[in-house]
Amino acid sequence: MQVTETLNEGLKRGYTITVTADELAAKVDEKLVEAQPEIEMKGFRKGKVPMALLKKQFGQRLLGEAMQDAVDGAMNKHFEDSGDRPAAQPDVKMTNEDWKEGDDVVVSLNYEALPKIDAPDYSSIALEKLVVKADDAAVQEALENLAKNAQNFDDKDGAAEDGDQITMDFVGKIDGEAFEGGTAEDFPLVLGSGQFIPGFEEQLVGVKAGEEKAVTVSFPADYGAEHLAGKEAVFDCTIKAVKAPAEAVIDDELAKQFGAESLEALKTQITERLEAEYAQASRAVLKRGLLDALDTAVNFDLPPSLVEAESKQIAHQLWHDSQEDVDQNDHSHGEIETTEESDKLAVRRVKLGLLLAEIGQKAEVEVTDQEMTQAVIAQARQYPGQERAFFEFIQKNPQMQQQLRAPIFEDKVVDHIIEQITVTEKEVGKDDLQKAIEDLENEA
CATH class of the missing domain: 3.10.50.40 (Chitinase A; domain 3)
Structure with missing residues (x-):
């Protein structure tokens, strides 16, 4: 078996894999020897059918399977020896289309390799974490809103x-x-x-x-x-x-309508809920700051096909965002042309996606079955009465499973990185946090 390099340009790789006719015949013999003990044929005891007869009877049928095994084996060995990881499914084609039994098999292998990524210098990254406490005014405002809802x-x-x-x-x-x-x-x-x-x-x-x-x-x-x-x-x-x-009265009776034992207990619940909301918003701001810092701190070549695919997806989404009357699932408009904006966003997303994946892999970050189950349950709540059907759909759809797993993995990697960098807490008011969130959304 011979592997010859035909392309090495940036992250693009090309190879020709040649499997000789003798190697292919040996593969077929190997499969026949493996199967011989279990084969029964009229006139012969089980496992005693002559190899020549087996080859005549089953050899042609096993040829395609042996060819696939040989090419797959050569590809796997190449990736193991080279250390390359394809960015997407490799393009594999048989080049001698007029192949006949007794000929060598020649296959072209083309792919884009994932880049080698070095971890950033975490010591150079310092961020502020905004901390907001729920003050009396915020709690009172929440109580008044509850009173209106309980009109x-x-x-x-x-x-x-x-x-x-x-x-x-x-x-x-x-x-x-x-x-x-x-x-x-x-x-x-x-x-x-x-x-x-x-x-x-x-x-x-x-x-x-x-x-x-x-x-x-x-x-x-x-x-x-x-x-x-x-x-x-x-x-x-x-x-x-x-x-x-009736005039809204904020008292123990109102609290009981919302499942609290007393007004003070309701105030405590509201305080905890508000501070949880503030913490979630603060984390979003911190995460954006971290991603911005990582984007600046690292630089490596990106697989063009990944950037192109991401840019097309972004352009499609941006187009739909500007067309309020068109359903998101309506693809009858045809392909949307990419733009400078979609290309720029695609470069950032692919770069950070590959970086976080590399960091997560090296840190052995994993998404647990429990975390996946919680994610599926959260999604299923959006389809009341159809929860069981949704669970079955997820179980049979690996792509949907990956869509649920990806954000969990990303958040866990972000948490891992945050533990490595310098984070200083800064207490601010609710309005300051709100402005930070608005700035974040305007930059999205």
């Missing part, structure tokens, strides 16, 4: 106003006929909430308990239910009660 209503005399809650029965009709989904009893509706289609709630302002009101509206042309879209409907409404918003 109670008291019976009132007189006409309903915006913000009041009415309780009603209604029957919706189109051309005098009630339609499916247009009927309800004891339905609570806060006027001005936008819960119903435009024009509905406005016509109920001024109604009183005990009144009947016919509300005429037109369903939007793009309404989700096709049998109603663009049609005019009349809702016969019977008003049973009118209630005004």
Whole structure:
């Protein structure tokens, strides 16, 4: 077997692999010898079929398998000896297409090698970690928002106003006929909430308990239910009660509505939740700072094919971001041309991706089964009622598994690096952290 180099340019590599006819025949014989003890044939005892007969009977069938094994073996030995790691699936082609039994097999092997990456000098990286404490004003603001969400209503005399809650029965009709989904009893509706289609709630302002009101509206042309879209409907409404918003009281009773034993216990929960949110935002800022520092600290050649593929993906995403009316999964627009912006982002992403992968590999960072399970559970919650189907989908889809594993791996590598660098805590206000997050998003 002979391996000859044909290309060595940057990270591009090319080789010709030649498997001689004798080597191929030996591979076939090897497979026949291995299988002989288990083969039965009429006129012979099990394992006693002559090799010549086996070769005549099965040799042609084993030839393709032996050829593949020989080429795979040569490739694996080449990668082991050279230390090269392909950036993507190598391009392997048989060059003598007119090959016939008895000829040598000649295969071309082309790929882009992953670059050799040296770890950065961690001692030169120093970052600030923003620390925000939940102050009384932030806790009070959160309490007031909870009180609004737990809005109670008291019976009132007189006409309903915006913000009041009415309780009603209604029957919706189109051309005098009630339609499916247009009927309800004891339905609570806060006027001005936008819960119903435009024009509905406005016509109920001024109604009183005990009144009947016919509300005429037109369903939007793009309404989700096709049998109603663009049609005019009349809702016969019977008003049973009118209630005004009760003053929100922040006390132990409010706390109990949210599962806390007392107001003080609720304040503690809010403080912990806010500081967890601040910590998560602070980590995002710290991570961006680290990635920026790593981007500056290291430099190595990048596989062109990886950069090109990443740039195409970024260009596609940027195009969709600018086309709000086009579904993200709609690919009918064809290929999107890459831009200077997408190329620049692609270089950064590929560079940092390869660097973090190399650091993680050397540090033996692994994603545990438990971490993967937690990630799958978190994703499954987005599909209520279909959790089992989602789990089965993930189990059968290695690509989706990798999509879930990749961000976990990256975060664990980031944590590993943060332990190696100098990080100084800096206590700041909530507004300062918010500005840092906004700056981070504007730079994305």
